[in-house]
Amino acid sequence: MALAGLLLAGVAGPALAGKANDTLVYASDSEPENLSPYHNNLREGVILARNVWDTLIDRDPKTGAHRPMLATAWTWVDPVTLDLTIREGVTFHNGDPLTPEDVAFTFNYVLTPEAKIVTKGNVDWMKSTEVTGPHSVRIHLKAPFPAALEYLSGPTPILPAAYFRRVGLDGFSKAPVGTGPYRIVSVESGKRVRMVRNDTYWPGSPIGKATIGKLEFRIIPDADSRMAELMTGGVDWIWRVPADQAEQLKADPTLTVLSAETMRVGYLQFDVAGRAQATSPLKDVRVRQAISYAIDRKAMVDNLARGGARVMNAVCFIEQFGCTEEGVPTYAYDPAKARALLKEAGYGNGFDIDLSAYRERDYAEAVIGYLRAVGIRAKLNYLRYAAFRDALRAGKTSIGYQTWGSFSINDVSAFTGIYFRGGEEDLARDPAVIADLQAGDTSTDPALRKAKYRQALTRIAAEAYALPMFSYPSNYAFSADLAFTAQTDEVPRFYAASWKK
Numbered sequence: 001m002a003l004a005g006l007l008l009a010g011v012a013g014p015a016l017a018g019k020a021n022d023t024l025v026y027a028s029d030s031e032p033e034n035l036s037p038y039h040n041n042l043r044e045g046v047i048l049a050r051n052v053w054d055t056l057i058d059r060d061p062k063t064g065a066h067r068p069m070l071a072t073a074w075t076w077v078d079p080v081t082l083d084l085t086i087r088e089g090v091t092f093h094n095g096d097p098l099t100p101e102d103v104a105f106t107f108n109y110v111l112t113p114e115a116k117i118v119t120k121g122n123v124d125w126m127k128s129t130e131v132t133g134p135h136s137v138r139i140h141l142k143a144p145f146p147a148a149l150e151y152l153s154g155p156t157p158i159l160p161a162a163y164f165r166r167v168g169l170d171g172f173s174k175a176p177v178g179t180g181p182y183r184i185v186s187v188e189s190g191k192r193v194r195m196v197r198n199d200t201y202w203p204g205s206p207i208g209k210a211t212i213g214k215l216e217f218r219i220i221p222d223a224d225s226r227m228a229e230l231m232t233g234g235v236d237w238i239w240r241v242p243a244d245q246a247e248q249l250k251a252d253p254t255l256t257v258l259s260a261e262t263m264r265v266g267y268l269q270f271d272v273a274g275r276a277q278a279t280s281p282l283k284d285v286r287v288r289q290a291i292s293y294a295i296d297r298k299a300m301v302d303n304l305a306r307g308g309a310r311v312m313n314a315v316c317f318i319e320q321f322g323c324t325e326e327g328v329p330t331y332a333y334d335p336a337k338a339r340a341l342l343k344e345a346g347y348g349n350g351f352d353i354d355l356s357a358y359r360e361r362d363y364a365e366a367v368i369g370y371l372r373a374v375g376i377r378a379k380l381n382y383l384r385y386a387a388f389r390d391a392l393r394a395g396k397t398s399i400g401y402q403t404w405g406s407f408s409i410n411d412v413s414a415f416t417g418i419y420f421r422g423g424e425e426d427l428a429r430d431p432a433v434i435a436d437l438q439a440g441d442t443s444t445d446p447a448l449r450k451a452k453y454r455q456a457l458t459r460i461a462a463e464a465y466a467l468p469m470f471s472y473p474s475n476y477a478f479s480a481d482l483a484f485t486a487q488t489d490e491v492p493r494f495y496a497a498s499w500k501k
Contacts, residue, residue, distance in 0.1 A: 017236050019481040019499040022213040026237040026494065027226050030359070031190060031219045033386045034173045037157050038110050038117040042385055043264075043405055043490065046155075048193065048217065050491050053157030053178035056084060056103070057149055058206045061487045064410065066149050067206050070098065070158055070179070079144035079444055080127075086135050090202045092160040093183035100131040105161035107139065115169075121418045122155040122407060125441070143442040146449065147321075147411040155407040181210040181495035193217040210495040230255070230477060237478040239492070242362075243306040246475040257477050259307035262490040263317045264405040264472040266363065268295075269419065272428045272465055275395025281351050282398060288464035290341035291399075292331035295370045297469055299333070304363060307473030314457045315416050315468050319488075322412030322440060322453035329461040338374045350375025357381075357401040358388040363469075364401045393424045403472060408489035412453050413441045420460060428465040 017025035032045035037053055056071040071084040090098040107129040110117050117123065125145040132138045141148065160177050167175070176184050179202070182195040195215040218235060220226045227245065229235040231252065241249065241257075250257045270288050274280035281287040301309045313330045316323035342348060355371075355378040357364035368378045378399065383391065391397045406414040419425045421437045433456045440452035460466060476486055484497045 017216075017234055018479065022499070023216060024212045024214070024237065024482065024494060024497060025216045025218060025235045026492070027218040027220045027229060027235045028239065029219070029221050029223065029226070030385055034169070035176045035184070035187065035193070036159075036169060036173050037155070038115070038119075038123075038159075039169065039173070040386075041119045041389075041407070044217070046405070046407060047492055047494075048184075049155075049157055050180075051182045051215065051494050052176065052180045052184055052195065053159075054090075054180050054205075055153055055157050056086075057153040059150070059153040060206070061489060061491075061493070066153055069153075069206060070103075071152075074149070077138075080141040082139040082141070082148060083132065084137050084139070086137060087202070088135060090179055091200060092163070092179050093177045093198060094160065094163055096160050096162060096177075098158070098179055099161075100133070100135060100137045102158055102161045103137045104129045104131050105164070106159045107156070109159070109164075119155065119407070119418065121414070121421070121423060122151060125151070144444050145442060146444055146446075147409070147413050147441070150409050150411050151414075154409050181205070181207065182215050191219060207493070207495060211498040212494070215494055227477075230479075233479075236482055237476070237484065237492075239474050239476045240359075241475040241477050243304070243473075243475060246307075246477065249477050254480050255477055256480050256482070256484075257475065258484075258486050259473055259475050260486040260488065261308040261310070262405065262472050262474050262488060263320070263408060263410075264403050264474075264490055265312050265315075265317050265415070266360075266401065266403045266469040266472060267312075267315055268367070268467040268469065269392070269400045269402065269427055270465060270467075271395065271398045272463075273395075275427075276354070276398045280398060281345070281347055281353070284345045285463055286341045286345040287347065288467075289331070290338040290345070290374065291371065291376065292338075292464050292467045293334045293341070294338035294374045294376070295367055295467070295469075296333040300363065300366055301470050304366060305470055305473055307475055309470045309473045311470045312468040313461065315419065315460055315466050316412045316457065317406060317415060317471060320406065320410050320412045320415060321446075322450055323415070324450070324454050324457065327454060328458050331464075331467065335370075335374050342375060347375070350377060352377045352379070353398045354379050354381050355399040355401060356383055356388055356391060356397040358383050358385045359403065367401060392427070395427075405490050408491050410489075413437070416453065416456060416460070417441060420456065420465070428460070428463070430459065430463065430465065433459050433465075 032040035032042045037049035058069040073085040075083045086100045127140040127142045129139045183198045186194045197210045226238045270282045274283045297311045313325045371378045392400045422434045436452045436456035440449045443449045
């Protein structure tokens with residue numbers, strides 16, 4: 001939306017940050033390609049979704065317990081049928097009342113090919129949803145899915161059916177509407193999203209009414225510029241602050257600095273089939289293993305990530321249900337072994353290859369340095385996230401250095417399943433892995449689920465389809481006037497923040 005559009009909307013330009021103006025301005029480096037929560041999978045989009053939209057169920061970040069939100073009750077009729085009672089008295093930001101029709105529309109719409117949602121794994125466990133009464137719906141599952149309640153408490157917010165049908169996806173992205181504690185009042189592409197407290201937010205919500213009156217998300221790609229804005233009061237909150245800069249900021253009495261591990265894990269994903277290059281060395285498991293031995297992940301944790309990061313040996317976050325390193329092959333730093341494997345595979349003189357990344361450029365450059373030390377001449381292709389994701393899916397990237405935060409879902413299906421269950425993100429398409437993950441996802445026996453996931457994770461590691469790097473810490477820096485609590489699930493709950501008295 002142009003400045004003229006803001007003026008027409010009665011907004012006189014950028015908000016002034018801080019306690020005095022009751023405006024919490026937070027900044028990040030990336031912008032979701034679409035503000036619809038189903039049409040982006042960028043963490044910045046997840047944050048907006050949690051502050052603007054509600055889900056049927058809420059997960060208490062302290063206890064992990066599921067509690068009523070837009071659904072007041074739920075009952076499993078059988079392993080593939082879930083009945084829910086929809087809360088009365090809730091209105092969308094545009095004044096439309098929430099009804100069971102909105103729930104059914106949302107879930108049936110996102111399952112259609114026309115919807116073109118970004119992360120199909122968040123919803124493709126559902127078969128259909130029907131309205132069963134004036135305040136009830138029934139969700140039909142394709143197969144048993146024990147993690148269903150976890151997904152209904154995260155990446156499945158409810159859309160306003162009548163409004164969405166009227167304005168379409170493009171119109172919805174420009175003027176989104178939800179039921180959450182903040183409502184979006186203006187969108188400036190590439191610059192900012194402005195929100196105000198939803199003063200008619202429904203009483204009894206488990207997350208409560210927002211305390212701070214105005215919220216603004218600013219897109220500031222350059223890290224130094226974000227830091228300067230924070231120090232001069234232009235913004236109140238930033239994150240992903242490099243560890244050395246975070247240490248420097250601790251000396252500023254006007255700021256608070258927090259460090260916390262998150263569920264996000266970085267990893268290298270390999271073009272196993274050689275779609276990016278027909279004669280790709282990556283088609284040989286020995287080459288993929290060599291790359292895995294060539295990188296000193298522990299040194300990267302100690303010198304770059306820091307802040308509580310841990311090396312991961314399985315492609316998931318270790319505390320998710322079903323994630324395990326038990327019996328999973330590991331790759332300790334061993335450049336001599338890497339060179340020997342390359343020679344055995346016929347690449348004693350190394351080779352040239354591309355490596356794409358979209359964030360933490362210094363991490364990607366460190367990886368490239370390790371690869372060059374064993375003769376692999378990797379060239380960095382640094383992209384915006386949407387371009388990176390599309391290139392990976394289209395088979396135009398040989399090695400992708402990416403991260404995944406699992407939409408903050410505490411189940412391995414939200415990580416390993418997304419990238420190795422045969423979907424758009426799966427570069428290996430291994431039938432054995434796909435079968436094990438599907439069996440794990442659909443079994444109602446927790447022990448069997450864990451066993452199947454362990455088999456899948458073991459094979460992924462043995463074949464070196466991907467190299468998990470480490471969990472990502474997040475360094476937060478924010479105004480000392482702000483009371484803010486960081487959570488492991490990497491969801492800044494700004495509605496729960498407040499100004500210190």
